[in-house]
Amino acid sequence: MGATIRDVAQAAGVSVATVSRLVNGTGRVRDDTARRVQTAIDRLGFRPNAIGRNLSTARTRTLGVVIPSLSNPVFADAVAGINAEAKAQGYTLMFMATDYVRTDEQALVGTLLAYQVDGLILTVADAADSPVLDALDRDDVPYVLIYNQPTARNRPTVTVDNVTAGREVADFFADLGHERLAMVSGTLTASDRARARRDGFVAGAEARGLAAPRVLEVDFVDLDADAAVAPLFADRTGAPTALFCSNDLLAISVIGALGRLGLGVPADVSVIGFDGIAVGAQLHPTLATVAQPSREMGRVATTRLLARLAGETAAPATVLPHTLRPGESAGPAAKPCPADLQVPFHHNGRSPS
Amino acid sequence: MGATIRDVAQAAGVSVATVSRLVNGTGRVRDDTARRVQTAIDRLGFRPNAIGRNLSTARTRTLGVVIPSLSNPVFADAVAGINAEAKAQGYTLMFMATDYVRTDEQALVGTLLAYQVDGLILTVADAADSPVLDALDRDDVPYVLIYNQPTARNRPTVTVDNVTAGREVADFFADLGHERLAMVSGTLTASDRARARRDGFVAGAEARGLAAPRVLEVDFVDLDADAAVAPLFADRTGAPTALFCSNDLLAISVIGALGRLGLGVPADVSVIGFDGIAVGAQLHPTLATVAQPSREMGRVATTRLLARLAGETAAPATVLPHTLRPGESAGPAAKPCPADLQVPFHHNGRSPS
DNA sequence: GTGACCGATGTAAACGGTTACATCAACGAC
DNA sequence: GTCGTTGATGTAACCGTTTACATCGGTCAC
CATH class of the missing domain: 1.10.260.40 (lambda repressor-like DNA-binding domains)
Structure with missing residues (x-):
């Protein structure tokens, strides 16, 4: 050619x-x-020809990126941040998505390594129990995790404090007068951060003297939100008035499902998400959420990885600040007067058959 | 290592x-x-070591992807489709985003070529006038365009029929009784498809005997939707009752801005977007849109590119079907004065029944 | 004039694979 | 016994760079 x-x-x-x-x-x-x-x-x-150059220099100036999915804006934002910083430093990205198939992580990383990427930025299902990371550590491959929960292994991570954030959500709801909390989460085994958020949330509820929140685990990949949410509200009197969703995309689906169940948000149920994806602010009601600085996380992770490539050794975990961003989807608990309790459901337009 | x-x-x-x-x-x-x-x-x-192998075989089994932005779910979806198909065929992706900086296209493609990608999938600003594509053609580099408007140059493209879609939007509004249409578009010079949608829309309006729609061009990258939309409604009596936005993200912002202007959607203004991003269906009101099969476009583009790499020659343009998806954001025109009601000065060509 | 030094340039050996071609042993046909 | 064939394996050139080292004038100090 x-x-x-x-x-x-x-x-x-x-x-x-x-x-x-x-x-x-x-x-x-x-x-x-x-x-x-x-x-x-x-x-x-x-x-x-970069290939020829790479072969003789044993460096490719290429970074590998492995994330669960591109369809979730939170990861797209992070990748945008990674991309921006990488580009600025003359690096190129190769990336792959696991589509939440945990067992694919190994193969994807393998492919990336075959291409001799200089380093990796990844979000794995569970940083505390990950054959992939064990292998990377063994082979001394430079990598930085994003979103993952820092572990006792002291793996390099850029993240927010998910536990504290979860606790703050419980506080937020408690301050609004909610007493029956619940959480809707993606598969917990597929997400260490979802578990951390739950732990914080549950602990926070307990600290405020509230009943332990019910935690509903749903299949996030192909989600039937209506079916998933229904059981929470089967028993009307005991139904939660405040819902913490483990991510914004889930929260958006849940709000839709609640509407179809005839439940108003926030009139009947308050909902808060996690991530702070841009579209949340455009919704009606606007989505309350715990915002993570995703783009910045990608940027920082890249900076750290490149520093590591340059020989520096850095602290194991960088914790970036999160922000609990109030929104119209979360409001004060309905006054617990008996009258209210009798009319919790206004059915939607569909005529009963 | x-x-x-x-x-x-x-x-x-x-x-x-x-x-x-x-x-x-x-x-x-x-x-x-x-x-x-x-x-x-x-x-x-x-x-x-893939590098060693690549050097001796002169093939990398790598595909380059260049898109405007990852932050727009429509591109993220396409990349997901590309990724899925590429993975299935044993190819890996290298991708880069132009962030809508048209002049960066050249450099990004250059980098990808230096890495000896076997082929490219790209969305350029303007397929009819693109130094990058000229260069690719000259060097006989295999590529497939997605989203771009097919041109007289017969460049391989996977797209929807943007012109027809635009016309259908005009019809849709006309059928709902709207008479004053307008369009809000991202920078037209930065997007051949936005121009095609406008052309169809304007032609459709004319065909129905409506006044030529006002076309508002906004900077999509850092958008101040409030300021952008305001001029359209400065004169409220002559203000449009139906708005076609050149993409969903823009539509979502516009709906927010309209609300802050005190205009109800769809009570005062109907809004329709373009792309069919998933979140649109979750909004309240749900977003009317022209849905493109983005994931499928990515998949098909990849298939076509790989076929080309295998030596086959294929048709220049693949046109995939779009779907005008109604939604709560677009409703019937508010009833004007009774006099107007009696004088429908347009008809849709079908005989009244 | 000699040797040290210097700057510009050339030579050739890596880098880690693939692959055309060579080699070689075993076997069967004659 | 010779020859051809076949299957398994080895040898070494090659892919496009980088780079340590060699070379070669020229300049300068003595």
């Missing part, structure tokens, strides 16, 4: 070493020689 | 050729030899 360095060298009447030196700016080249070589480069449309 | 094929060969007491043949399944290897080699591979944790 393209011209090689040898073609250029021949055309310019110099050796390949001279061309290489000029192209990379290593070593000095006399001005008139440089001009001659440059002319040849332009004429032949020479573009150095 | 890892063991090389030579290490394995030595450990197993065979030549590198034998190891290579076993690993790739090319050529026969005696059973006991195979076992010996396999043992060595396992023991050393040998993983073939």
